[in-house]
Amino acid sequence: MPQRQLAVALNIDTATYCKIEKGDRRAKREQVETIAFVLNADKNVLLSQWLADQLLVTLADEKAIAEMALKIAQQTLKQK
Numbered sequence: 001m002p003q004r005q006l007a008v009a010l011n012i013d014t015a016t017y018c019k020i021e022k023g024d025r026r027a028k029r030e031q032v033e034t035i036a037f038v039l040n041a042d043k044n045v046l047l048s049q050w051l052a053d054q055l056l057v058t059l060a061d062e063k064a065i066a067e068m069a070l071k072i073a074q075q076t077l078k079q080k
Contacts, residue, residue: 001039009038026053 007017010031019025027035032050036043059066 006035006038010034026057 003017003021004014007014010017012031016025020027020031027050029047029050032046033043035041036046055070059069062069
């Protein structure tokens with residue numbers, strides 16, 4: 001599928017879509033859901049990757065404590 005068609009589906013210009021595709025800009029959750037729908041891809045797989053990327057960006061400057069923070073978050077999720 002051409003980039004311009006995906007850009008139209010996302011209601012953004014092609015240049016912005018190219019930045020997302022190259023990793024220069026992060027997609028919004030809604031955009032990931034739209035991409036999954038348009039490409040007939042597994043939404044949960046794409047959203048899981050998107051969320052993992054969000055976590056990595058957040059934790060990038062916290063390498064010394066990132067693993068501990070992730071363990072705490074995982075334990076908290078299990079309790080809910």
